[in-house]
Every structure is written in C-alpha cells, then in structure tokens.
Amino acid sequence: MKDMIQITLFDRQGEVHELQAPTDMGLNLMELCKASELPVKGTCGGMALCSTCHLYIESDHILPEASHEEEDMMDQAFFVEENSRLGCQIKITEDLDGLVVRLAPEDEEF
Numbered sequence: 227m228k229d230m231i232q233i234t235l236f237d238r239q240g241e242v243h244e245l246q247a248p249t250d251m252g253l254n255l256m257e258l259c260k261a262s263e264l265p266v267k268g269t270c271g272g273m274a275l276c277s278t279c280h281l282y283i284e285s286d287h288i289l290p291e292a293s294h295e296e297e298d299m300m301d302q303a304f305f306v307e308e309n310s311r312l313g314c315q316i317k318i319t320e321d322l323d324g325l326v327v328r329l330a331p332e333d334e335e336f
C-alpha cells in the first residue's frame with residue numbers, strides 16, 4: 227500500500243503544482259489544496275453545501291460517482307463542465323496516484 231501519491235494541480239493562473247498527498251489520513255482534495263495553501267475556500271467545510279472547491283478532473287482516473295448532494299450543488303455552481311467535481315467529495319486514495327486536476331474559475335473573476 228502506498229502511503230503517498232502524486233497529484234498534479236493547475237491553479238487558476240495555469241501554474242502547475244505537484245502535490246504529495248498522504249493516503250492514510252482520510253483527506254479529500256479540498257483539504258489537500260488548503261493544506262498546500264492553494265486558493266480553495268472550502269467555505270462549507272466539506273459538506274457539499276457550496277461550490278468553492280469546484281475543480282475539473284483532467285486525467286482519466288475513475289472516481290466514485292457523485293452523490294446526490296454533490297450533483298445538486300453542481301447544478302447551482304458556475305462554469306460547470308462534464309469533468310466538474312467538488313474537491314471536498316473526493317477522498318485521497320492510492321487509486322488517485324497521478325491524478326491531474328484544474329481549479330475552476332471563481333465567479334468574481336469574470
């Protein structure tokens with residue numbers, strides 16, 4: 227079992243961040259971004275009640291299906307694409323090694 231995996235994240239300015247993520251702490255992508263001091267708010271604390279951790283999955287990883295709560299929140303989010311997910315709903319597991327994600331734009335940027 228891998229204790230650490232690699233996740234590549236593109237921020238809103240297109241800068242690449244290579245993140246080392248522990249698989250044994252029960253973290254999600256939102257928490258990893260916040261711990262890495264990336265501009266992800268996670269206003270609701272990971273409850274799928276806001277979309278401030280909205281991101282795009284850029285790699286071909288197979289993720290667990292979005293919950294009804296996540297789908298409902300994505301219906302209200304800005305800039306939703308086919309590969310949109312809430313970072314707070316994606317648990318970091320060794321299956322995500324090599325995952326590539328991109329932060330979605332914030333609504334006040336446009």
